[in-house]
Amino acid sequence: MERREAIQRKNGFWHVVKSLLSGLRLTWRHFLNADKRRQPVPVSDASYFKQPEGLVTLTYPYEAIPVPENGRYRLHNEIDDCIVCDLCAKVCPVNCITIESVKATEEIGMTSDGTKKRLYAPVFDIDMAKCCYCGLCTSVCPTDCLTMTPVYDFAEVDIKNMIYHFTDLSPEQAEEKKQLLAKQQEEMAAAKAAALAARKQG
Amino acid sequence: MLAFVLTLVLLLGIVIVLAYAERKVAAFMQDRMGPTEAGPYGSLQSVLDVVKLLQKEDIVSAAADKKLFKLAPILIFAAVFAGFAVIPFTPDLIPAGIGIGVFYLLAIISLDVVGLLMAGWGSNNKYAMLGAMRSVAQIVSYEIPAGLAILSVVIVCQSLDFQEISYQQGALMNRFPGLEFETNWLFGIEALGIDTTRIGGITTWNVFRAPVLLVAFVIYFIASLAESNRAPFDIPEAESELVAGFHVEYSGFRFAVLFLAEYSMMVLVSLVAVILFLGSWNTPLPNIGPLQLAYWTTGTVGGLSGMLWGGFWLLSKTFVLLFLQLQIRWTYPRLRVDQLMHLCWKVLTPIALAVVLLAGIWRLLMI
Ligand code: SF4
Ligand code: SF4
Numbered sequence: 027m028e029r030r031e032a033i034q035r036k037n038g039f040w041h042v043v044k045s046l047l048s049g050l051r052l053t054w055r056h057f058l059n060a061d062k063r064r065q066p067v068p069v070s071d072a073s074y075f076k077q078p079e080g081l082v083t084l085t086y087p088y089e090a091i092p093v094p095e096n097g098r099y100r101l102h103n104e105i106d107d108c109i110v111c112d113l114c115a116k117v118c119p120v121n122c123i124t125i126e127s128v129k130a131t132e133e134i135g136m137t138s139d140g141t142k143k144r145l146y147a148p149v150f151d152i153d154m155a156k157c158c159y160c161g162l163c164t165s166v167c168p169t170d171c172l173t174m175t176p177v178y179d180f181a182e183v184d185i186k187n188m189i190y191h192f193t194d195l196s197p198e199q200a201e202e203k204k205q206l207l208a209k210q211q212e213e214m215a216a217a218k219a220a221a222l223a224a225r226k227q228g
Numbered sequence: 229m230l231a232f233v234l235t236l237v238l239l240l241g242i243v244i245v246l247a248y249a250e251r252k253v254a255a256f257m258q259d260r261m262g263p264t265e266a267g268p269y270g271s272l273q274s275v276l277d278v279v280k281l282l283q284k285e286d287i288v289s290a291a292a293d294k295k296l297f298k299l300a301p302i303l304i305f306a307a308v309f310a311g312f313a314v315i316p317f318t319p320d321l322i323p324a325g326i327g328i329g330v331f332y333l334l335a336i337i338s339l340d341v342v343g344l345l346m347a348g349w350g351s352n353n354k355y356a357m358l359g360a361m362r363s364v365a366q367i368v369s370y371e372i373p374a375g376l377a378i379l380s381v382v383i384v385c386q387s388l389d390f391q392e393i394s395y396q397q398g399a400l401m402n403r404f405p406g407l408e409f410e411t412n413w414l415f416g417i418e419a420l421g422i423d424t425t426r427i428g429g430i431t432t433w434n435v436f437r438a439p440v441l442l443v444a445f446v447i448y449f450i451a452s453l454a455e456s457n458r459a460p461f462d463i464p465e466a467e468s469e470l471v472a473g474f475h476v477e478y479s480g481f482r483f484a485v486l487f488l489a490e491y492s493m494m495v496l497v498s499l500v501a502v503i504l505f506l507g508s509w510n511t512p513l514p515n516i517g518p519l520q521l522a523y524w525t526t527g528t529v530g531g532l533s534g535m536l537w538g539g540f541w542l543l544s545k546t547f548v549l550l551f552l553q554l555q556i557r558w559t560y561p562r563l564r565v566d567q568l569m570h571l572c573w574k575v576l577t578p579i580a581l582a583v584v585l586l587a588g589i590w591r592l593l594m595i
Contacts (some may be wrong), residue, residue, distance in 0.1 A: 046560070053257040053559045060256035083261040 068092040092176075098159045099178040101152055103192040107137040107171035110145035114163035114172055122156035123163065124149055128203050131210045137169045147193050148200030154180070155188035231323035235312050242543075243491040247274040250554055257558045281487075284480035289352065292477065296350030301478065301485040304343035308492045310336045315499050316391045318509055318538030319400065319529045329390040330382055333500065334375055337455075340493070341367050344464075344474050347486070351477035359473025362565065363464030367455050369572045374451035376580035377444040380587035381504045384438045390503055397437070398510030399428025399522040403529060415439055428522035429514025433507035440586045445505040447580050449549075452497035454572070457490065459557035463565060498549040499542070506545050509538035 062080025066089045067073055084091065093099065115123040126149035134143040164172050182188050195203070248263070248271060255262030263270030288294055314329035316322040326332060341364050348360020385393045395404035402408050402425065412432045414422040424431040435442045454461035457473075465473035475486045502508060513521035525541075527533030563571065 049559045050555060053555055056259055057253065057256045057555070059259075080259070081256070081261050082259050083255075085261070085264060 066091045069094060093178065097176060098161045098174045100154060100175050100180055101157065102173055102175045103150060103152070104171040105147065105150065105192050105194045107169050108147065108150070109137060109141055109143050109169055110147045111168060113166045113168065117162045117166045119160060119162065120156050120158055122153040124151040128200065129207055130203070131206045137171070139169055141169055146195060146200070146203050148195050148203070150192040151189050152192065153189045155185055235323055239309070239312065239492055239495065242495050243488055244274045244278070246491050246495065246550060247277070253551070253554045254558050257555070278484060281484040282481055286480040286482060289477055291352045293350040293352060296346040300343050300347035300350055301482045301489070303346065304340055305485050305489040305492070307336055307339035307343060308489050308496060311496050314390055316394050316503065316508065317542060318535045321535060322391055325391055328388045330378060330388045334378065338371065348474040351474070353477050355471050356474050356476050359464045359476070363457060363474055366461060366464060366568060369569065370451040370454035373447050373572060373576035373580040374455060376577070376584050377448035377451065378504060380444045380584045381434060381441060383584065383587045383591055384434065384441060394503055394508035394510070397432050397434055397507040398526070399426060399432070399515060400526065400529060401425060412437060427514045428510065430507065430512045431514050433510070434505050438587060438590050440583055440590055441505060443579065444583045444587070445501065447576050447583065448501055448505070451576060452501060453553065453556065456493040456497050458494065458553055460560040460563050461568060462562055463568065494550060494553060495546065498546045498553065501549055502542060502545040509542040511537065511541055
């Protein structure tokens, strides 16, 4: 009974006119506010959730909301600081890091935090199409050379381009290093054999 | 012939502006930005849309009734476009100044329905058929309240000539041959004794000459929304249920013509509303004592200034109504079929009949 009365009351002519007008008022208000724009402020900004008026569209390629600092986006490896320890490849849950290492014949140098580098990386590939951006690799990396960057717009037409090559060696250089290593090992083996022969004779 | 070309060009211009405005207004009301890429603020968007449509393949489906299918868009557009022939654009510019303009307009617009039915039937598609049937049912029904509302104007003005009706609604009334000795009274009530013949402006618009026409105007406006298949009466084209209604099978140039016809219909019904109720090409500013605002903003009839002022007032009033149409589209939800028919037959038609009666009495007793 109450409900029926309520319906009757809401159905009166003036009530309908009033509600029709309030609808028009609503769209008109939004129309008038069209000169205001939502500002592309980062989520950390105090006004992020307090912009109730104006157009909400972001014309993306021209403007973008800055991503949070600790966001996880595209990986970057600073190969000069990488000691090729293979930890990142081992921890990766989707196996998207491929590392091949070649022992250096002598010490190559130091990373920026003072760790000695003893390995070359002829292959250091990360397949960004497989990566799930979990960030595990960046936390295990002992020299902090593997990091997340704020870049998130890196779609490619050819999926092969999603594999990022971070090595700083050209194939020729890699081949040279391999030969150097083989030669050194040969020499060492020869020296060992000579020493062994000398001991036998002695 | 010149009038034909001029009207067509003018109409194309207005429709292109309207199509752009529709998208922008819709976007702004929904807090979006609308087209931004094509030209400054996306203003070339609708031009590009037209160019795109003209480049598209003109597909006629294999099972369609080809003759009807091909003829329908032309018929629909021709029917709407023919309506523009009797629209007075300025005090002395009217493509065809015939004495029975109102009658002709109502008759020629009804031809639209035949075209819609041809398109729907010829497409051999269930959605097109449903859309066409709904459209025809709706247009035929709403022609009755619209016709009655127009009839009450005709009763008050005692004329079927758009130009004569226009002259009656302004300070220039006595310049029209046959109206030299007529007088306008405030609200059309002679007993008040306020002669507005020389005051003109908004006081002589039809909605003020006979305030009962204000109701007629509202009825006409609602019915005109339905006649041009606009929301909230857009069930014939209900995107969410019928895909696109009667024009679902059309593409390329034919679709462009249908689109043009639809927007022309919007423009036409708004023009008619302005001419019949809102003072046509007359200025809204009245003469107040020595401030001859009405005369200043009318220009000299027959001269260039009269031409420009007349066109300006007519078009700006039309654009206000068009904006209202857009706003209504983006505000109200669509009516159900039964609600649509209820509104037409049980609400608008009886009220319109009462308005006709009142207008007759008004004409007899007051003036
Ligand atoms: S972020 Fe996760 S998935 Fe991506 S490479 Fe590192 S460990 Fe693998
Ligand atoms: S964990 Fe760091 S240092 Fe070790 S291989 Fe990976 S990137 Fe290089």
